[in-house]
Amino acid sequence: MTSIVEGLQGKPPPGHPNGYPFVAGRENVVACAKHFVGDGGTKKGTNEGDTILSYDELERVHMAPYLDCISQGVCTIMASYSSWNGTKLHTSHFLLTQILKEKLGFKGFIISDSEGLDRLSSPHGSNYRQSVLCAINAGIDMVMVPLRYQIFLEDLTHLVKSEKISMARIDDAVERILRVKFAAGLFEFPLSNRSLLDTVSCDLHKKLAREAVRKSLVLLKNGKNPDKPFLPLDKNAERILVAGIHADDLGYQCGGWTATWEGKSGRITTGTTVLEAIKEVVGQRTEVIYEQNPSPNTIAGQDYSFAIVVVGEGPYVETGGDSSELTIHFNGAGLIGAVAEEVPTLVILISGRPLALEQRHFDNIDALVAAWLPGSEGGGIADVIFGDHEFQGQLPVTWFKSVDQLPMHSEDDSYDPLFPVGFGLTSKNKIVQSR
Structure with missing residues (x-):
């Protein structure tokens, strides 16, 4: 599935530094890998749920696609609404900064999900300044704020002026956002190429x-x-x-x-x-x-x-x-x-x-x-x-x-599916062979 990154952004040339964003040209678009990480492993498959796993299992099962995306120069990665062992991904400094940015070497920017910060408090949208503080310090670089942008800007400015969010954290976010914009050629060509409309x-x-x-x-x-x-x-x-x-x-x-x-x-x-x-x-x-x-x-x-x-x-x-x-x-x-x-x-x-x-x-x-x-x-x-x-x-x-x-895992001794992962027939009732 990660091959879609190349389809959207184009293929990086040999020697392109690993982890750095890449966009081939004006007929390509910035890709976003999401939702980091463990979004598909929540308990009972619940949306915005909790993925209860050891770090080793989280890395082995759920991080593997992100390694491939990063190697292809994916420009952005979106944090998940879900949690890992009770910690909201939008507030996980360990996963967003220590793992994704530092260990995996991701040089693009991390974006929040839509109203992701509103979901950090209950009821929805309460204690918003604290939510901004936790998310930005965790490593979120760009925040998707469809409605409450004025409140967000006010709270972010207050948190920086009061030194609860450091300028170094702001500089890191700005540097990553600019890096993607330069890779995408947005300063040379800030508007869409309307001649491509006929191809839609x-x-x-x-x-x-x-x-x-x-x-x-x-x-x-x-x-x-x-x-x-x-x-x-x-x-x-x-x-x-x-x-x-x-x-x-x-x-x-x-x-x-x-x-x-x-x-x-x-x-x-x-x-x-x-x-x-x-x-x-x-x-x-x-x-x-x-x-x-x-x-x-x-x-x-x-x-x-x-x-x-x-x-x-x-x-x-x-x-x-x-x-x-x-x-x-x-x-x-x-x-x-x-x-x-x-x-x-x-x-x-x-x-x-x-x-x-x-x-x-x-x-x-x-x-x-x-x-x-x-x-x-x-x-x-x-x-x-x-x-x-x-x-x-x-x-x-x-x-x-x-x-x-459910849940079922192919490596379990009790694995007894109706059809196993990888199953598929041809019209001659032969098993489809992987290519």
């Missing part, structure tokens, strides 16, 4: 996004009998049933942080839904019948060649996504059961993470594809399920049998 959402970008979709799909099941693969599907089938609210909803394909903070349903942008992609690829004589929640009469006795059920999660962000059950939304499990009972069925799961799969439904379906959040290019899904391209994706995480197993 251009055909080349859409083509690349579609390629990313088809390469990221993970085939988890392909046929009730492994010797008789269900996929690829026949483009010239006589009649196809497509079901599920996610089959024709760009907003659900995109998830949160799209158009709005939380995301929403509907045609929030230009793009192709899964249903539209299916209709584009099938033969002219193929009849595609779509219902979000098909009735028993629609399902039974219609002589379908097969069904494609597209289910998953509604959009969510941050605490709104916390779940102890991880169920498929909108009665997705019930829909799977109803359709698969009557029609040979491919299930496409649209989600930001593994979801609970009922064993009886899993046994009854013919194929299962984890499509994650494919964004605007639903055509990438049709490319693979109809056989124009082969499945290449592998699970980046473990897929549990039951939420009671």
